[in-house]
Every structure is written in structure tokens, then in C-alpha cells.
Amino acid sequence: MEQKSAKGWLYLIPAILFLGAFMVYPLIDVFVYSFEEGYNSASQTFFGTGVYNYSYILHDPYFLQAVKNTFILVIATVPLSTLIALGISYGLSSIKPLRELYQTVFFLPYVTNTLAVGLVFMILFRKTPYTDGLVNLILGKFGVSPIDFIDGPYWAKMLVLCFYTIWVVLPFKILILTSALASVSEEYYSAAKIDGTRPFRIFRKITLPMISPMLFYLIITGFIGAFKAYSDAVALFGTNLNAAEMNTIVGYVYDMLYGDSGGYPSYASAAAIVLFAIVLTITCINLMISKKHVHY
Numbered sequence: 515m516e517q518k519s520a521k522g523w524l525y526l527i528p529a530i531l532f533l534g535a536f537m538v539y540p541l542i543d544v545f546v547y548s549f550e551e552g553y554n555s556a557s558q559t560f561f562g563t564g565v566y567n568y569s570y571i572l573h574d575p576y577f578l579q580a581v582k583n584t585f586i587l588v589i590a591t592v593p594l595s596t597l598i599a600l601g602i603s604y605g606l607s608s609i610k611p612l613r614e615l616y617q618t619v620f621f622l623p624y625v626t627n628t629l630a631v632g633l634v635f636m637i638l639f640r641k642t643p644y645t646d647g648l649v650n651l652i653l654g655k656f657g658v659s660p661i662d663f664i665d666g667p668y669w670a671k672m673l674v675l676c677f678y679t680i681w682v683v684l685p686f687k688i689l690i691l692t693s694a695l696a697s698v699s700e701e702y703y704s705a706a707k708i709d710g711t712r713p714f715r716i717f718r719k720i721t722l723p724m725i726s727p728m729l730f731y732l733i734i735t736g737f738i739g740a741f742k743a744y745s746d747a748v749a750l751f752g753t754n755l756n757a758a759e760m761n762t763i764v765g766y767v768y769d770m771l772y773g774d775s776g777g778y779p780s781y782a783s784a785a786a787i788v789l790f791a792i793v794l795t796i797t798c799i800n801l802m803i804s805k806k807h808v809h810y
Contacts, residue, residue, distance in 0.1 A: 547783035599687035624685030632749020
């Protein structure tokens with residue numbers, strides 16, 4: 515028994531070394547940096563330790579704006595994209611002919627470059643001196659005045675960012691949920707139909723519990739992915755996200771390291787630790803909720 519245990523640990527050594535070198539050590543390093551005040555990356559020196567870096571970012575209007583944008587993005591896109599994906603997947607699972615073709619069509623945006631999709635969205639929504647954009651032309655048919663979704667009011671820009679984020683994540687969620695629905699045994703549905711169970715009750719009592727692990731997986735990864743959002747905003751509004759009021763927490767970390775206000779690794783580390791704490795807290799809450807609502 516001890517030999518088997520030793521052999522198992524031997525197989526795990528490469529993975530443990532990899533995780534330690536590229537995940538555990540960087541996390542500890544960032545945690546240490548976050549308490550080093552006035553850290554200079556060139557001379558590798560700092561003038562003190564404390565919580566000033568955290569105090570600074572928590573009073574920085576750019577960071578607070580980034581936190582606000584990130585939370586709006588998370589709250590708006592994760593539930594909505596999951597519900598839309600579930601509806602589309604349920605519809606695809608009921609279409610036997612050409613189901614594989616429809617799955618391929620819905621999955622195509624996932625393999626398309628994110629920046630390319632962002633450029634298309636920017637063209638569709640941007641209002642220029644020469645054109646109001648395709649979206650505004652459609653809205654004009656319903657009597658809506660042209661709106662500058664890219665350089666205009668904050669709510670319009672956030673609406674486009676949420677719409678774009680949902681569009682980008684939908685294909686992956688549709689693929690996962692379609693596979694999950696296909697794995698549900700037909701025997702359950704046959705038994706329910708014999709008993710005269712209504713379709714909605716079948717969906718609520720059989721389908722949802724059977725695919726709940728996949729739903730939970732998508733919700734967890736959706737929260738983590740939305741909190742790490744950055745490229746989506748860059749694709750739509752350019753690299754100067756602070757000026758556009760559309761920065762995210764990850765964007766703030768990047769700016770503190772490499773952006774126009776770059777050269778402050780201590781502030782970036784503090785912001786990264788705050789992001790880590792937020793994601794960890796929400797993940798733990800989801801894990802506690804899953805114990806009651808996820809059926810394996």
C-alpha cells in the first residue's frame with residue numbers, strides 16, 4: 515500500500531513543481547509586493563512595508579471605476595449568457611435534423627479572434643460624421659434618435675460591452691450545455707411522458723437536475739472569466755480605457771504595470787490581490803450554494 519502511495523506521489527511531482535513555479539510562487543510574490551511601499555523595479559528597493567498600497571488603490575477613482583465596471587459586467591453577463599445559452603441548447607437538442615450543422619454555426623464565433631469581433635461590433639455601433647452605424651439605422655426605424663454607443667454616454671458604452679461579452683461567451687456555453695442535454699437518458703423522459711407530466715415540469719424536475727453540474731461549472735467559470743475581462747473592453751474602446759471610463763480591474767493592473775501610468779508594481783500587486791480576494795469569495799459562495807442545488 516505504501517509503495518502504491520509513493521508511486522502516486524512520484525507521478526504527481528511534475529504537476530506539483532509546475533503549479534508551484536507558475537502559480538503558487540507568483541501568488542506569494544505578488545502578495546509580498548503588495549505590502550512593499552514605494553517599490554522601485556529598477557533598483558529592486560522600497561522604503562517601507564504596510565497597507566498604504568491598498569489604501570491608495572481603494573481611494574483611487576480609476577480603480578473604483580474599474581471595480582464598478584467589472585461588477586456590472588459580471589452581474590449583467592453571467593446570468594444572462596447562461597440563460598440564453600440554456601434556451602438555445604434546449605432548442606437545438608429538440609431539433610434532430612441538421613443539429614450538428616446548427617451547433618457548428620453557433621460555435622463559429624468562439625474560434626474567431628476576439629479583437630476582430632470587437633472591430634465588427636465597433637463598426638456596427640460607432641456613430642461617425644459620415645454614418646450613424648447599422649444599429650442606429652435599425653433603431654431609427656422605431657423612432658429612436660441616434661446614440662453614440664462607443665464615444666457617447668456611459669450607459670450606452672456599458673450596454674455595448676455587456677452585449678459584446680455575452681456574444682463572445684455564448685458559443686462555449688452552448689457547446690457545453692448541448693452536450694450535457696444529450697447525455698440525459700431518454701428513459702427519464704419516457705417515464706415522465708407515460709405519467710402525463712407537462713413539458714415545463716419535465717424540464718424543471720428532470721432536465722435541470724441532470725445538467726446541474728454543467729450549469730454550475732459554467733457559472734463558476736463565467737464569474738472568473740468576467741472578473742478577468744480586459745481584452746473585450748480594449749477591442750471596443752481602445753487602450754485608453756480610463757479616458758473612456760470603461761476600464762476593468764485587470765485593465766487597471768495592466769495600466770499600473772505597463773500603461774501610461776505604469777511603473778507601480780506595488781499598486782498593481784495590491785489591485786491583483788483585491789481581485790483574487792473577490793473571486794475567491796464569490797467562488798466559495800457558489801460552492802456552498804452548489805451543495806444544495808447541484809446533483810451529481
